Amino acid sequence: MKKESKSKALKEVAGDVPVSEYAELMLDAILEEGVLKEIPVFSIGNSVLKIVNRVKAKKFKKKVEEFSKSAGGFTKEEMTSFFEGLEEEDKQEEFLSELIDVVERTDSEQKAKIMGGIFRRLIKKELTLSQFEDQIKITNAMLLTDIHHFMHGYHNEYIMADGLGDILTNYRVVKRDILIVNQKKTWADLEEGQQIKVNFQLTPVGQLYLASLHQVYKENIQADRFYSKNHSE
Structure with a gap:
């Protein structure tokens, strides 16, 4: 998938798509971008690489599901207000790309669940963007x-x-x-x-x-x- 098509997909998320439906988009974005295909192959065969990719994709999907369940749903007004603020600072695509990346890289489904709750507080304006980023960093760095x-x-x-x-x-x-x-x-x-x-x-x-x-x-x-x-x- 070309970068501009991924960019379009990410920007569309900021519209009317509920957070509970992010899982499929986030998974597709990573698979189509080829991130999972960049695992070093060394001497293993192509068939083994495909198995590794499927395992990684399955684990990632579970993490996204935990994230989405914890984040819950939002009103159209809440989502619009948040993403319009990002768009004004030209940070909309960057934020969504980093959100996908941080969920993919987190080392457990429970941490993905915590991140979903932190994201919910951000959308509800209970946290600022910088506080959200701090809490994501703390969650990633600390042992569960x-x-x-x-x-x-x-x-x-x-x-x-x-x-x-x-x-x-x-x-x-x-x-x-x-x-x-x-x-x-x-x-x-x-x-x-x-x-x-x-x-x-x-x-x-x-x-x-x-x-x-x-x-x-x-x-x-x-x-x-x-x-x-x-x-x-």
Whole structure:
């Protein structure tokens, strides 16, 4: 497929096509562009290459399905408003191309699901474009187990102190506060001594990312632990 035909297909997405129908277009765009055919063949036969391509296509389709289900549907007004904003900055095609690429490259269906929820918040104007890009980068970079530990244990100081806080600090999700406190080392000590205490606090980046995760997995989050925050709050 020529680049201009792909460009036309991508631009048409910005019209009346619901996000739930992106899966087929995204898959076709990558297959027809030949991206999957660029896998190094080395000494393997052409028939093996075709099998590899089919496996990759199947995995990609599953990731797109998870993305689409998590993103849900939008009104025509919401979609038009968002894509008109991109068109004004001449970023419409670039954004859609990168969206296809990031879903294809993500290492799990669960991460694709998270990305779908983040995309939904972008269209709903709960996130800015730069915040959306930050959250996609964080999702790609972090281990899925660490993402889930953060989602469920953000309020637990022991989980945070047991290594998770240090990991999240690297992604600006939390900030580290080091305090000198007077306390007993053990309950049997008669006198208090100075101790170093490390606290981890959510940053604005972390607050918005946690809210995105809780929206995606709201059925698995305790009601009293559900975290909600938009960029304007």
